[in-house]
Amino acid sequence: MLRVTDLTKTYRSGTGSLTVLDHVTFTIEAGTICAVVGPSGSGKTTLLGLCAGLDKATSGQVHLREHELGRMDEDRLAAIRNQHIGFIFQSFQLIPTLTALENVMVPLELRGDRYEDVAERARRLLGEVGLAGRLHHYPSQLSGGEQQRVGIARAFIHKPDILFADEPTGNLDAETGAQVEEILFELNRKEGTTLVIVTHDSELADKCDRTIRLKGGRIANDSLQTDSIPEQTDLKQGVST
Template sequence: MLNSSILSVNNLSKTFKSGNKELTVLKDINFSIEKGISCAIVGPSGSGKTTLLGLCAGLDKPTSGDVILNDQKISALKESDLSAIRNEQIGFVFQSFQLIPTLTALENVMVPIELRGVSYREVEKKAIDLLDKVGLRDRVTHYPTQLSGGEQQRVGLARAFIHKPEVLFADEPTGNLDGDTGSQIEDLLFELNKDEGTTLIIVTHDRELASKCNRIIELKSGSIISDTTSPVEQTETIQADLAQ
């Protein structure tokens, strides 16, 4: 595990207006996440998890505070600059898959990088290799409606990794899947996290999934109430110490 931080959140707050009232969803959030680790953000509904994820990914602007990704203060950037960072450095996996229905599995995976000037053949090869890695080599020409929920999420994973993002944000990635299929997707997430060295940040209600991450940040009512090393990380640390 590397020691340098890839994501830092400093005094982050987010307030929404509701009529004449203001609703504070996040208040004075502070943390840093090291490169290459997996981190779960947990908490009850309404605790601010998804809002925090959106701010960290540059999908929304904070009311106050800073989000620093790869030493760049993304909370201060214009949308055009943010779009470039999201396209080059960030990957997303959504609970609802968010595949383009008129494109095949292969075409959906190719979308993030086919406008970069990379040759079609090169992009196609990368996409096929990733689909093969997630077990969908024989589904490349299938459309989303021809795929099961688990298969659609695998396409979403391949698409998220096509440009080798620095950070992968996953919002309830197994929320719409049955237990067995969800477990397969979890295994793929952590496998790709390790193989590609991508920092993995997951928002989840699933405590079992969270326990598989190196670190767990828990929110309640818009504030961090705990920030702990998970049992998995503790075990890996002990094993590393014993090996020395």
């Protein structure tokens, strides 16, 4: 699903240069749930941005399935993201002037899909994450956990091949974060999406199939988990504010 080869990212300024990623190489098979961990400044978020086609590498290659992202212009990259990639953000990134339903519909509306079909899938996904009664609420009327549930539903609406989650529970308290994790893993199992999670949370990383640990812009460790992901609870359970 994802192949990264000798990926390097260097930022240059008038006083010198800073290498954030240094010849990183790995492959992620389809259907894998992979955590990317490491201390602050280790290159985790930079790696995610390069793998998602949000930034250009200094050198090296990123292949998403048969697509080499580094060879594409911004219009083609935008089309690849809309067709194949989903995102979940730490800060939710909901559009404040749109309702929960409208926020979830955005990726497929940008594609030009039929409105009635998009709305039906958005309602179903919001129901699966326990927000069937909050369809017409705006982000300011939702708790942090509820906003992240909307973000998860939006990430899955266009049935992406791969989903990148950047600290998806970082802005939530421990109890709410645990519930959001359960929703994310359960919905991911149903949809069969490859999932890459950048996280500082070791407990969340332990629930993934594989953990890639970065240090100083290099891969310090790459390990498969021996324990399976535990059974998840009902998606519709309540989330704390």
